[in-house]
């Protein structure tokens with residue numbers, strides 16, 4: 097199958113290009129960066145430079161493709177002006193799905209985001225209606241990134257309404273790989289703002305910690321933080337178990353525990369638990385099938 101992968105220089109796109117090429121597909125990789133005019137290594141995917149906010153370039157790279165994996169985006173709302181994030185992400189997705197429909201592409205994978213329900217970058221924080229959150233949870237995005245992803249999913253819905261293309265929107269959680277796992281999910285030092293992701297900018301103070309390093313060397317601090325964190329009610333109305341307090345296996349057990357992986361309360365932020373924990377964003381992956389009859393669009 098001839099597959100175009102957008103955002104091919106990014107974390108998701110790079111992995112998608114590799115996996116698809118290894119699976120024997122004819123891959124065209126595309127991104128904003130300039131190509132290098134050199135002979136390709138055997139098996140190396142073709143690379144095309146394109147800014148997808150330009151419709152002509154979106155059409156040019158889509159021409160001849162059977163399928164598109166759309167991973168190009170500005171992946172958070174914190175490093176660019178709001179209108180830049182919104183415009184880039186929405187127009188790139190609009191141009192690409194428009195081109196795909198018009199040019200007869202049969203399958204389209206839209207990399208959306210777990211932020212669509214709205215909790216992660218909300219200016220006015222709120223908690224999920226229930227946990228674990230799934231794709232049926234109401235979407236209440238506030239920030240330009242989540243809004244662009246929310247609208248992007250609606251563009252997929254519109255495409256399958258008006259054509260035979262099959263679309264699926266995936267909502268990955270915070271993307272990690274071996275090169276950034278420790279940096280992003282390892283313990284920040286107390287007083288050091290988290291660099292990115294949930295709680296970014298929040299400064300863990302760890303007032304109960306006897307040492308400046310609050311995790312993992314200080315179980316007291318960690319235990320205090322986690323034992324004061326809220327435990328959301330599950331859908332069935334039961335209370336999820338406390339998984340962090342006093343546990344030395346916090347990272348893995350928290351990743352599986354809804355009670356420790358959901359939105360941080362203001363109290364939890366103050367004590368730095370949110371920034372220090374992996375937060376469990378890696379634990380939840382949603383998929384959303386953008387066809388009237390769900391399940392029909394599986395690729």
Ligand SMILES: NC(=O)c1ccc[n+]([C@@H]2O[C@H](COP(=O)([O-])OP(=O)(O)OC[C@H]3O[C@@H](n4cnc5c(N)ncnc54)[C@H](O)[C@@H]3O)[C@@H](O)[C@H]2O)c1
Pocket residue numbers: 102103104105106107108109126127128129146147148149166167168169170171172184188207208209210267268269270271272
């Ligand atoms: N990084 C995360 O934690 C995360 C979480 C959920 C969803 N996502 C989504 O996954 C997808 C991939 O994210 P990532 O982590 O690989 O991001 P990334 O920043 O590593 O890669 C994104 C790539 O898209 C390219 N790009 C951006 N705007 C473009 C445009 N207008 N035209 C062409 N290329 C453009 C960039 O140059 C970059 O190489 C994005 O849609 C992102 O929103 C990411």
